[in-house]
Amino acid sequence: MRNLTYALSGLMLVAMMHQGFGQVNKAHYEKTSTGIKVSFKNSETSIDQDVYLDVVTDKIVRVTAVPAGAAFPKQSSLVIVDSLRRQVKSLTVGSTDSTVNVKTANVQAIVSLKNGKVEFFDLNGLPIVREAKRNSSSFTADSYNGDSFYRINQDFVVNPEEGIYGLGQHQNAVMNYNRGKQVTLLQYNTEIGIPFLVSTNNYGLLWHNYSITQAGDVRPLLPLNAFKLSSKEGQQGWLTASYVNRNNPAEVYLSRPESIIDYGYLTDQHKFPKDVKLADTKVIYEGNIASPYAGKHVLHFKYSGYMKVWIDGELLADRWRQSWNAGTFEIEKEMGKDQPHKIRMEWIPDGGESYFTLNWQSPIPEARKNLFSFNSEAGDAIDYYFVKGSSMDEVIAGYRHLSGKAPIMPIWSFGFWQSRERYKTQEEIEQVAAEFRKRKIPIDNIVQDWSYWKENDWGSQKFDLDRFPDPKAMVKKLHDQHLKIMISAWPKINEESSVYSEFKANKWIYPRNIYDGRKDWIGKGYTSTFYDPFNQGARDGFWKLLDNNLFKIGIDAWWMDASEPDIHSNIDLDERKSVFQPSIGSSVRYYNAFPLQNAKGIYEGQRATDPNKRVFILTRSFFAGQQRYAAAAWSGDIASRWHDMKDQIAGGINFSMSGTPYWTMDAGGFLVENRFHKPNATDLEEWREMNSRWYQYGSFLPLFRAHGQFPYREPYQIAPAGHPAYNSMIYAINLRYKLLAYNYSLAAKTFFEDYSMIRALAMDFPQDKDGFDINDQYLWGPSLLVNPVTEKGATSRKIHFPKGADWYDLYSGHKVAGGQNLPISTSYERIPVYVKAGAILPIGPVMQYTTEKKQDVLDLYVYDGADGQFSLYEDEGNNYNYEKGKYSQIDFNYDHTTKTLSLANRKGEFEGMLSQRKFNVVFVNDKNTVGVDSEKKKTTVISYSGKALQVKLK
Incomplete structure (x- = not known):
């Protein structure tokens, strides 16, 4: 009987194999009109999935992977241009027993029939980049506010020797992201997330997703107590946190053990000691940390106020940031397994609401050392565009083929811009314009910052006629002096404003913030919210306000502040998502795309109203494709400190290498320490020197704009005529105008050839690997090597001269051979x-x-x-x-x-x-x-x- 059972089972197995059930390792593929679809079901070597390759051009291939049987994503893209041109000279599909191959005139994409991995090769068979095998973590079902989607993850295997750039603008001073770094792609004041990277191996990846995304080493950060901690007294399990009188450190208010430092948001304020007034306190953390791992550790800090960090007696960070706009920084530290390291942190909180978190990354495990990953909160598919080029410029050109060209900005935008937070009256702005012309300081654009409206009328886009009695005459007066005017136009609307009822009735706003009763910081405080740029009617309504109240009187350019949208700087992400609810889907799915749609409405509105006047938009946040809407970005509300100046260099370079060419920052920094408000003689001279260095750096950027909080930022307010700082700032402005023909030609090259004006050294010198990680030098166009000075009192700085070229001093003509690192003297001016x-x-x-x-x-x-x-x-x-x-x-x-x-x-x-x-x-x-x-x-x-x-x- 047993033998008969075995025989029948064998016959059934043979029958199943004849029906195809036994071919568990062989995927099915089919040709499509533009590529292939490869399907896996019940495979022992692959998750159930459908993998699509769609050839866009001979150098661009879209890869989309979905769980088996799931629909291919059909919604129209916010990033990819509607008029996407397919340019395919040749497309062939072939297969072997283990692969299916798609070949164009420039690239080969090979899909494994065993596990679905996609690998890219050049026509000679040399590898470019490849996926790691997808697994159960690739698609994790999730939902939010009735919207079902997947949390998605894709690992790529990269060459450890290549440089990886782009991914937006971040404040971590990181130049090359192929060094085990983690970066979060989300919109936040001073942080810009753009899901595009470019490699020195001459390829790019456009991660086609709008949600908050981790990139690079995406392993979760560990809390402080993942270290072995010991207090300053040697007790195991915590650091000693001493809350002392900041004016008399001998007076200790409270000492307590702390093993987790997590005061990141408003909702964390209750964790501080109840009887301690932080505004009067310095917090000193002392003890030892030891890691269970050996290798490079990265400590991630978020902070406000003053922060100093010593490890093993070495001062590794000395930072400051105002409380309402917490900053971030990282510290790398080599550690041995179980080896204790003495740590001391001195934190002086800035005001009552204070922020400080400390998390860390462990050394990269061997299995992940060559991986670069994208991990997104929401999506229907793993969806990305692979772009090949013969250079990084050609890769960026491919990105712009997908997402749109960057128009040539108006010529006046390449002059000098003067701004201030803020000109409070018509008289003030007219006086400043007149003073520039009187002193013969070159200038093309003056900027009117926020609160030119009546206090309760935020969102109306109307001038307060008590302070600006005749805006139309003011604009004409500026134009008569050959000045343009840019104005701040927030996407925010107060409940008490004159336009709120219209926007509410048309469902053009996000109502949650109103119902929550959350108030802003203006006057008595007003409940407010943001309009919904994902709604065509709302975009049209918002442009109508700008047109009727500002464009018709001659306003030349738009400053889109708080375009993240910045509902509130210090509420946590879950609260932000609950307030921000786009009409086309959930906030989780579309979190990063607000600034793109905001710029779209203004660009399309102005071009429809006046088709022949160039649009100019300056925006604090930015997303992939936004360059096509004549948008430039600035780096947000950075601090007026030397370390912030230096951090902008890598941030600006990587923003440019994200395919988005127009970038600037507040020359001089925005947030100012109290010591500079009424400075002593020493602090005053530091203020002047720092602004001089910032002007010198700013003159070699796509936009040269001075801006910031008090003290006033006009050159003559910073230093008197004849002072070295004044001479330096005027020299920088004059040099900017001398370079106009060069700079404007770069702008044309950016449009016609998809060029990038700000360039990492690796762009033009990809064989010089010594330059891959350099984060304080860059190339301005094809000719100029710019080396900002970012240290107080510096009379020299080290410069890397890329090999492959000789270099001439711009000012003197003195020649230096390439391929060297040299200390170079630098004058004050x-x-x-x-x-x-x-x-x-x-x-x-x-x-x-x-x-x-x-x-x-x-x-x-x-x-x-x-x-x-x-x-x-x-x-x-x-x-x-x-x-x-x-x-x-x-x-x-x-x-x-x-x-x-x-x-x-x-x-x-x-x-x-x-x-x-x-x-x-x-x-x-x-x-x-x-x-x-x-x-x-x-x-x-x-x-x-x-x-x-x-x-x-x-």
């Missing part, structure tokens, strides 16, 4: 800037504003040592005729071997174009060591009428 050999650098005259005069005479600096090229671009400067081909371009080429400068025939034309001009050619080499500061310069004068010519240089 200059930061070190070097010009790459082979560069062709146009230098124009000093002007009071960008359109004061046509640049019919330009100095053309040609730097010997390599071949070079530059394209001088010009157009009408303020309209969109360039989109119709109305512009001109003059191509310059330098042949190093023959010492010949060639000017090509001028291409194109536009109304008002110069038909005749002169170039004073300054040939810089070992025999003619001159720079922009040199008084005597040997020049060759070229008269140019648009026809090609050549000149031998000597």
Whole structure:
């Protein structure tokens, strides 16, 4: 009987195999019109999933993975342009026993029929990047507010030697994210999350997801008590926290053990000792920490107030931030297994509501050392675009092919901008404009910050006529002085405002904050909320307010503050999600996309109202694709401290390498320590020096804008005429205008060639791996190596000169060989800037504003040592005729071997174009060591009428 049973079982198994049930390791695939679909069901070697490859161009492939049988995501994308062009020269699909292969004219994508992993190779079979195998954590079912989705995770296997950049703007001073770093992609004041990365291996990944996302080493951070702790007295299990009188440290209010430091939000304030007034207190944490692991540990701090951290007696952090806008920083520390390290933290809270958290990352396990991951809170699929290029520029061009080009900003935006928090009256702003013109300090744009409206009328976009009696006349007066005006337009609406009832009736607002009764900090405090830019009607209604009250009187540009949206800086994420409820879906799913839709409404509104006036939007937050809406970002409410200045360098570079080219920061920093409000002589000189250094750095960015809280930020308010700080700031502004032809040509290159103006050293020197991690230098365009000075009293700084080029001092012409790290002296009035050999650098005259005069005479600096090229671009400067081909371009080429400068025939034309001009050619080499500061310069004068010519240089 037993034998008969075995026989019948065998027959059944054979029958099942004939029906296909036994082929558990073989996936099924089918061709689609643009790629393939590979399906796994009941496989022993794969989760149940469907994997789609969709070829967009020969260099761009979309990969989408969903649980088996789930629908392919159908909703229209907020990031990808509607008019996406498919450009595929060739597409072939082949298979082997174990793989199915998709091949284009530029790249190969291979999907394993065993486990669904996707791997990318070049046409020679060399690996580019590959997925790690998906597992049970790839799709975790979840829901929020009736919206069902998956928490999703995808690991990628990367080369440990490559550099990884992008991912938005962050304040952790990290340049290269391929070093075991974790970064959170979310919108928060000073933090911008953009889910695009670019690699030195010349590929990019656009993670197609709008939710809060962890990237890099996505393992959860560990709390303080994951360390073995001991108090200063040697007791096991905690650190000693002493709450002392900040004015008399000998007076101890309270001492208690603390093993978790987690005071991150308003809801955590009750955890502090009840009988201690934090505004009068310094908290000193002392003891030892020991890790159960050996290797590099990363300590993650969130803080407000003053914070100092010592480990093993070494001061590793000295920071400050105002309480309402907590900051973050990281400390890396090598630790041995079970080895104690003495730690001391001194924290002086800033006011009553105070914030401090400390978590940490353990060393990366061997199994994860070559992984780079994306872990998102909500999505229907693992969904990303792989972009291949022959350079990082070409990869970014692919990103913009997907998400939209960056328009050329108006020419006035490349001048100097003056702002202040804030001009309180019409008289103030007019006086400042007049003072600039009187002192002959060049300026193009003045900025009106918030609260120009009546106190209770936030959201109306109307001037308070008691303080601004004639806004239209004010704007005209500024225009008559050749000044543009940008104005702050928050997406926030008070319940008492004159427009609230209309927006509420049309369901154009998020009502929860009103029902919660949460009040802002203005006057008596007002309940308020934000409008919903995911609603087309709300976008139109918001633009109507801007148009009727501001655009019609001549306002030139829009400053979109609090565009995260910043419901409240210090409520926790769950509360923020409950308040922010987009009309198209849950806040969890769309958390990061508010600034994108906000910019969309303003851009489309203005272009429909006045199709030929260039839109300019400055926004505190940013998302993938936002560059197509003429949006620039600034880095938010950073502090006026040296460490914050330095942190902006890596933040700005990585923002630019996220494919989003227009970025700036508050030159001078926004938040100011009390010691600078009524400074003693020493603090006053530090304030002046720091602002000087910030101006010097800011002059080499897409936008040069001074802004901040009191003290006032106009150069003449910072230092008197003749002071080195004043001289320095005026020099930086004048140099900005001298570089206008160079900078505006970079803007054109950014549009026509999808270029990036701010460039990591790795972009132009990918073979120089010594430059991959450098976080305080960058390239400004193809020619200039910019090296900000970010230390008080510094008279020199170390500079890495990338190998593969020689470098000339911009100011003197002194040459330095590449491939070196050298200490370079720096004067008070200059930061070190070097010009790459082979560069062709146009230098124009000093002007009071960008359109004061046509640049019919330009100095053309040609730097010997390599071949070079530059394209001088010009157009009408303020309209969109360039989109119709109305512009001109003059191509310059330098042949190093023959010492010949060639000017090509001028291409194109536009109304008002110069038909005749002169170039004073300054040939810089070992025999003619001159720079922009040199008084005597040997020049060759070229008269140019648009026809090609050549000149031998000597």
